[in-house]
Amino acid sequence: MSPEPEITQPHCVRHVGVTSLTCSSGMGFASQMTKPAQPLIRAERIHTLTAELSRYAPQWADRLAQVTSERELLEVVSALFNLAHVLNPEDEGTAPHQAPLSTRIHEFMTANLHKGLTLKLLSQFLGYSEKYCSDLFHSTMGESFSAHLKRRRLETASLLLQTTEKGVAEIATAIGFCDQFAFSHFFKRATGQSPIQFRSERCRRPLKSRPIPVREPS
Numbered sequence: 515m516s517p518e519p520e521i522t523q524p525h526c527v528r529h530v531g532v533t534s535l536t537c538s539s540g541m542g543f544a545s546q547m548t549k550p551a552q553p554l555i556r557a558e559r560i561h562t563l564t565a566e567l568s569r570y571a572p573q574w575a576d577r578l579a580q581v582t583s584e585r586e587l588l589e590v591v592s593a594l595f596n597l598a599h600v601l602n603p604e605d606e607g608t609a610p611h612q613a614p615l616s617t618r619i620h621e622f623m624t625a626n627l628h629k630g631l632t633l634k635l636l637s638q639f640l641g642y643s644e645k646y647c648s649d650l651f652h653s654t655m656g657e658s659f660s661a662h663l664k665r666r667r668l669e670t671a672s673l674l675l676q677t678t679e680k681g682v683a684e685i686a687t688a689i690g691f692c693d694q695f696a697f698s699h700f701f702k703r704a705t706g707q708s709p710i711q712f713r714s715e716r717c718r719r720p721l722k723s724r725p726i727p728v729r730e731p732s
Contacts, residue, residue: 616654623666630690633659668704671697675713682709 613621622639623631636659637647651659667689674685686697702708707715 615650619651619655623663627666627670628688628690630692631663664704668701671701671709672705672712672716675709676716685709 612618618640619636622636626635629635633644633648633651636651637644640647640650642650648659651662655662657665670689671685674680674688680688682698683694686692686694689697691697691700698708701712705712
């Protein structure tokens with residue numbers, strides 16, 4: 515009678531601090547049951563990029579400094595350079611093209627005129643520093659931010675005074691003034707008339723013959 519074959523138990527080693535079990539049979543249980551953790555981005559890589567961005571776009575530098583993974587880094591960089599197709603290459607052919615910068619600025623100012631627009635709000639929307647945004651605005655819109663905002667407020671207020679029954683306080687709020695007195699001062703300084711005088715005079719004439727008088731700055 516031949517001796518029974520010897521049964522060899524697999525030799526297992528437990529690694530301290532790591533959920534891993536390796537057997538002499540050559541099979542690593544951990545590699546089949548768990549996925550490797552996503553590698554963390556290296557601190558020096560973030561530090562270098564943040565230092566460069568902080569000089570030109572501090573808002574983006576702050577966002578970059580808060581990332582904790584390669585995925586978040588890619589999302590921030592993609593947003594910064596408008597590279598959404600990097601994250602979703604399968605959507606590249608169907609993704610809509612971004613509107614021109616002048617259109618984006620115009621739409622943002624129209625939608626937020628009542629909030630008391632500032633260059634800081636616009637720079638946060640575009641993702642640039644205020645200094646860069648100021649220069650970019652002038653080159654894109656053909657006038658400074660303050661001049662453009664003043665003109666937009668004046669045009670909107672004049673239109674509302676002529677075509678609606680809104681009160682002066684309501685119109686002041688609609689174009690971003692904290693109260694009707696500040697709005698009335700702004701309007702009279704720009705046109706030479708108070709909002710009430712302007713409405714009273716303009717409503718006696720056809721709309722098409724109502725140019726908006728604007729005083730030259732003294």
